[in-house]
Each structure stands twice: as structure tokens, then as C-alpha cells.
Amino acid sequence: MAKKIFERPRYLKENVYHYCPGCGHSIIHRLVAEVLDELAIGERTIGVPPAGCAVLAYNYLDVDMGEAPHGRGAAVATGIKRMLPDRIVFTYQGDGDIAAIGTAETIHAANRGENVTVIFVNNGVYGMTGGQMAPTTLLGQSSTTTPGGRDRSRDGMPIDLSQMLAVTGGSVYIERTAVHSPKHVRRTKKALAKAFKTQMQGLGFSLVEVVSQCPTNWKMTPADACRWIEETILSFYPLKVIKDEVGDI
Amino acid sequence: MTEKQLMRGSHVIGEAAVRAGCRFYAGYPITPQNELTEYMAGAMSRIEDGVFIQAESELAAVNMVIGAAMAGARTMTSSSSPGVSLKQEGISYLAAQELPAVIVNTMRGGPGLGNIAPSQGDYFQATRGGGHGDYRHIVLAPASGQELADLTRTAFEYADRYRTPVMILGDGMMGQMMEPVTFPEPLDLTGLPDKPWKLDGAKGRPSRVILSLLLNTALEEELNWKLFRKYETIAQEIPAAETFMTEDARMVVIAYGTAARIAKGAVKALREKGLRVGLLRPVTLWPFPDRVIRDMSRSVADFLAFEMSTGQMVEDVRLALEGRARVHFYGRPGGIVPTPDEIAGVLHTRYERSGLGGLS
Amino acid sequence: MITETIFAGFGGQGVLMMGYVFAVSVMRDGMNVTYLPSYGAEVRGGTANCTVVVSDEEIASPVSSSPDHVVVMNNPSLLRYQGMIRSGGTMMINDSLVEAKLARDDVEEVRVPVTDIANELGSPRIANMIMLGAFAAKTGLTSLNSLMNGLTEIVKGKKASIMDLNRKGMEQGARYVTRAS
DSSP states (O other): OOOOOOOOOTTBOSOOOOSOTTOSHHHHHHHHHHHHHHTTOGGGEEEEOOSSGGGGGGGTBOSEEEOOOTTOHHHHHHHHHHHOTTSEEEEEEEHHIIIIITHHHHHHHHHHTOSOEEEEEEOSEETTTTSEEOTTOOBTOOBTTBTTOBOHHHHOOOOOHHHHHHTSTTEEEEEEEEOSSHHHHHHHHHHHHHHHHHHHTTOOEEEEEEEOOOHHHHTSOHHHHHHHIIIIIHHHSOOEEEEESSOOO | OOOOEEEEHHHHHHHHHHHTTEEEEEEOOOTTOHHHHHHHHHHHHTSTTOEEEEOSSHHHHHHHHHHHHHTTOEEEEEEOHHHHHHHHHHHHHHHHTTOOEEEEEEEBSOSTTOOSSBOOTTHHHHHTTSSSSSOOOEEEOOOSHHHHHHHHHHHHHHHHHHTSEEEEEEEHHHHHOEEEEOOOOOOOGGGSOOOTTOOSOOSSSOOOEEOOOOOSHHHHHHHHHHHHHHHHHHHHHOOOEEEESOTTOSEEEEOOHHHHHHHHHHHHHHHHTTOOEEEEEESEEESOOHHHHHHHTTTOOEEEEEESSSSSHHHHHHHHHTTSSEEEEEEOOTTOOOOHHHHHHHHHHHHHHTTSOOOO | OEEEEEEEEETTSOHHHHHHHHHHHHHHTTOEEEEEEOOTHHHHTTEEEEEEEEESSOOOOSSOSSOSEEEEOSHHHHHHHTTTSOTTOEEEEETTTOOSOOOOSSSEEEEEOHHHHHHHTTOGGGHHHHHHHHHHHHHOSSOHHHHHHHHHHHTTTOOHHHHHHHHHHHHHHHHHHHHHO
């Protein structure tokens, strides 16, 4: 008899992803679902999806989900977690959501040390609205609102939100990972597990920034998109543990 | 009931909220309503499961309230005019997601930064659904210390019953004034109906989603009609108004909140002089008590809307009357609080000009 | 019967406290009352005032058109309110600080050197309570006992010696106006 070695994670609904071919969101959703199952916390988890490509995350993740206005994930998560401190609360946010319109809510939630987990998907572009410049768009990178490439004097530098959050007093675990290769996918899963464990132990604000591919808006093939991450993006957004006051848990 | 105590309006709202089972408050400093935020800071710290957060912005505060409401709590946030503008984003989402919450607006002079004096310039924003989208929410307009206490409890009840944000619309004077107040006993929260929609983890049940994104236009239309039917039910069930000396009145002044108190003083003074004037005070601004006004037009041909604005509620008065009676208006915007004498003078002049008679 | 009183002076003279104690006092006497303080920038600008309306009936407006009584603790307050007080009303004036004379002959002027009396009692801070005692004795709107009960209710937990000093102040104020009349 054949042995089952691969199956749909328990907390992933049987819906077909709406994401574009080669998009990183579907990988990251799956990793979240696997981690919730492996940590046995899916039945006491409440997720907060963003406005952006992952706005429909509730169609895929089979846990309680409460939708936040654009950028306000950290504030909504704060309200849920403070009323239900024994539940696990996470937000799932893109770069525009978290690092532009929601910067204030995110920084202050981190600074208060809200015991929530933030999954920050950085693909350097506003995907849902059709490829405008994001706060994380690289210098020289083209977008629909930076047709000749991002220009420092006109558009400013790409922002490193994770570094900014690291200097707040309430954040305890921040790591930047990626999902453009199996090795990086495995690393991302470990980071997600550590972030959720940080919350389970009540240690404070945890965040995993996942550098992710957006072939459609980058106008690349999925393979080229993965290469571009490795060769270009990671030199500005290096993968590393940015802050760890948690240690081995 | 508690013993009668002299209490500042902002504190009355806070105490009444706690007794109504409010367990989550988030706010941001702004005059003239800081006393409420400060009261909640103290009160929540004395309740085991109470949460107070001084948020980084009005926007963050209302979004924290969204989260706490999703978790099933009785929640409140408060601010004054400029801050309530910022909260409108969240109020639209509360309406769309059918989440109960109480929002207090202690109005001050505007637009812009304006000033910190009492005003009624936010009537349109409050009653028309101040954020984006096709929605309304309940607006209660207390006019005394005791009513602040009573209507705050009512606000939480309505919020839960109709799954809607409810606004308490006061002004700097209602917030700062002290009057004797008694409070009901604190509500036994265990007696409240369960909220079968709340998010607390999908243990032993299918997972739940609270959302406002409906990309399918048919579903969005369905939500809009559902909300509309709810608003119709609310408009049937809760309109409230106080009438004062209207039985034989030939001219009736319509005013709410602080303006109604001043108008009442004017009506009393003119009655002593023999003028047949009365007062109609809307207690609910949305839904507007238009039936009471319409019914009154059978015997009253002249109404005078008095507001601490350049004229906002007066539009609802006209809509209620649909041309059945003359509608006069008098307003003082910008944070000016007129005296009863000033209003009496205006009433008197209009009364005579409308051919209703002079002094007896 | 409705009585409207405005208390006015510099911020720091305890003007709001005067109105507050009076309001609690008449509430415990069984009357209806509203207490409306000036607030915010108005107070920070240096002047403070509050309106206390007392009635045996429901109170319509907490805002006064023409007060029956005005208690003024400084010069600017005298100038501001002397045109507003109703004919036949009573103006209580802090004679220690207010030099201006009242420019109305249809209003009773009662001058009490409350700051001087307070200094004699060893505490300039109780000038407001001296004035409040004088005000109660002059108008008969409440009793010294009620005022003391009101004060006790408001400042819960103050030392007995301080409460004694306040009582002495109120009594001195009351004695001053009874003797004068």
C-alpha cells in the first residue's frame, strides 16, 4: 500500500489559490497552515488579513479571521489579543500595508510589546493595485508609478521596516527570510514556528519578514524572479535574524 | 442605584460605560474630552478583565476597538471633532462588519483645528454615515448629566442588539458640566446573549470570518440591502424625543443637546410672558424622530430649529415636515454658546413676525 | 425658585472650587443644581469662572443670561460681569484685591477683604472658602454646615486640621457680612 507523504495541511481550506503563477503568497500561506498544525494552535488562533494581494487569505487559511482596514492590522490584532490573551493572534501584511499606510500602527504595537505575531510579506511592489511603487521598491526598480525606475531624490530610499521595529523596546524576535528556494522555504517555516512560539510563551512582539517574489508585477518569469531575489534584492534586504531576545525555544 | 452624586459629564459617560459592561477602551488625548479618557484609564485598571490603551492615534484607537469588538467585548472609544474625523475610517468598517461599538464625540468648534469650545458642527458627519459607503449608525444626543448616564447604557444595548456602531453626540459643555447623577447597578455580563459571530478561535466549530471586502458585486449589494433593512428596523423601533410645553404651542423650537437646554430656558421665560411656545428635543438624531415632528405639524405651523452651527439638523426638520409647516432657523457656530435670553429674543421676534401674537 | 450665580477670578484663586463646593452643598440640601465651569485655554489664559444654577424645579439652562449673584475675586471679573448681573442682584467682591468700584446702583455691592482675612488666619489659600462662607450667609442659599459637608465630600481624606481651618474661614466670612449688615 502506498504511503501518504504529502497532503493538504489541516488549516488550509480546499480552495484554489487566486494568486498569480509563481507568487510567493501561496507558499507562505501553506507554511503558516503547517506551523499552526504542528504547534497545535489552529483552534485557538485568530488571523488578521490585510488589504492587498493577501486580502483573501481567509479563503485559504481555515482559522478565525477578522479583516482589518488597510494598514491597521497591528491595531486590530492589539484589540483582539488584549481581550483574548490566551488566544494566538497574527497579522498577515504586505509591504505597502505595513510599511507605508500602517507604519504608525505597526511601530507602536511593536513598541508596546503586543504579544502578537506579524507576517510581513515584502515583494517590493503594490501587487493588488497593479504594480505601483512600494515603500520597499529598490532604487532603479521600475513600477507603474516609477516608470524610469525608483529615483532617490524623487522617491526616497527603500525602507527597512524590520530594522526600524528592532529598535523598539517591545519587539523580541524579528527575522528576515525568503521563499525563492527550498532551502529558504524551510528556513522561513522555522522562523514562523519560532515567532508563534514566542507568542505562545508570552514573550512579546514577533515578526517574520518574508522577501517574496511577484513575477507578474516585476514582469519576469517565476524563475527569473527567484534569481532576481537572490542576486539583487537580498543585497539590500539581507536575510538574517534582525533581533532575537528569545533564544532557543 | 447609586447615591446621587455631582459628576462631570465626561466622567458620567465613563462610569456608565463601565456599568454597562464596557471592557475595552482605546483613545487619544484631545480637548475637551480628556476627562473621559482619563476616567477610563483609572476605571479599566480596577476591573480584572478591563483593558485601557492610550493609542498612538485616533485611527489606531478605533481599529483597536474593531479588534476588541471582533473578540466579543463591549467596547468604546471617544474623541472630539477633529479626532472623530480620523475615526471615520474605522466607523465605516464597524458598520460594514456589523460590529457593536460605542463612539463618543464631544463636539468642539470647527472646521479644521477650530477651537475647544462647545459646538454642534458635526451633525452631518454623525447622522449621514460620516465615513465612506452606504451606511448609517445610531446617534444619541444626551442633554443632561442623568441622560448621559442613561443613554450610555442604552448605547451599549443598541450596539449589541443591532450589531452596529452607536455614537453618543455631546459637546464640550455636556462633557464639562456637572449635574447630580445616579447610576444603575453594574450589568451582570454573564446574563448577556452570546455573540455567535465573534472570533475566539475555531475550537469545535467551523472557522469564522468577519470581513467587509465583497468583490462579488451581487454580494456587496446584498450586504447593502441587509444593512438598509436593519436601518429601517432601527428607524421603526428607537426614535425618541422629549416634548416640553408643546400641547398648546403655536411655535415650537427644535434643538438637541446643549442647545436644547438653552432653548428650554428661553421657552420657560417666554411662557411666563404669555407666549405659546414649546420645545421639541430629539434624543435620537439618527434615526431622527420625524414622526413626532410631523404629527405636531397638525397643530403647529411654525418651527424654529436652533443649533450651535450654521444649520444642519434643520435639514432633517424640513425633511420631516415635507412642507407642512414653516421652518425658521437660528444658529451660533464656532463655539459660541448663546444665552437663553438671546434665544428668547429670537423666538419672540419670529413669533410676532409670524403673526402668532405679541405679549399678553 | 431659580437662582443663578457666577463665581469668577484668576486661575489659582480657587474659583472653580468655590462653585463646586457650593453645588455639592445645595445638592445635599435636596435642590437641583448645575455646575458649569470654564475650561481649557480659557482657564490657562488666567481667568476662571463657573456658573452654578440652583432650583427646586428641573433646571432648563445651565447657561446664565443675567446672574442673580456674582462673586468676583479680581478686577477683570468685576468689569466683565457688572454689566451682566440682573437688577436687584448681589455682587460679592474680594475687597483685598479689587479696587474698582461697581458701576451699578441697582445691584447690592458686598465687599469682603477675604485675602486679608485669610492672611490673618495664616493661610492665603483659604480666601475662597472665606468668600464662600460670606456668600452663603449673605444669600441664605445654603448653610455653613452644608458647605462643610460638601467640602468634606469633595476633598475626602484631608487632615482634620486643614478642615478646621476651612471651617474657621467660612465662619469668619459669614461673620464679616452679618456684622456689616
